[in-house]
Amino acid sequence: MKLNKAIHISVLITSFLPIIIGCAQYAKVIKPTDSDKHISIKQLQQTPHSYTIYFTDTGGYRYGNVALLFDPKNINRTITANHWTQIDDNKKLEEIITRMNRHYKPPSVYHIVGPEGNFFGYMYASKGWIIAKTVNDTKMLVYDFPPPPSPL
Secondary structure (H helix, E strand, O other), rough: HHHHHHHHHHHHHHHHHHHHHOOOOOOEEOOOOOOOOEEEEEEHHHHHHHHHHEEEEOOOOOOOEEEEEEOOOOOOHHHHEOEEEOOOHHHHHHHHHHHHHHOOOOOOEEEEOOOOOOEEEEEOOOOOOOOOOEEEOOEEEEEOOOOOOOOO
């Protein structure tokens, strides 16, 4: 009976091991609670030349997913944001932030970190989640948000 139970446990562990290992490469967003690590959107907005900035608007400002990514240029890690729009114009950036701040749920600045806790950049959004995967120690691939369900 004990041998049979041990076999079942080892089969379960072996079955879930690839899932656990596969998920280990996904990124996380963290809302910093330490005031030393907190950065405001105003600080990011004042130094746009220090970042490659991406924007996505999936489903509109009212109920959809709207976010800005700030990929720092001065670190040895990069964010590749396919299907996001790169923002090079300060006026356009200001307009997007103003519209985001009128959202029913105020946006926050989040840190984007890899599975090992390595810092990759910042995200400004109302929702604290992202779909991203590290390719290696220095490159992260960020996917676009899925659109909200359409009304029937």
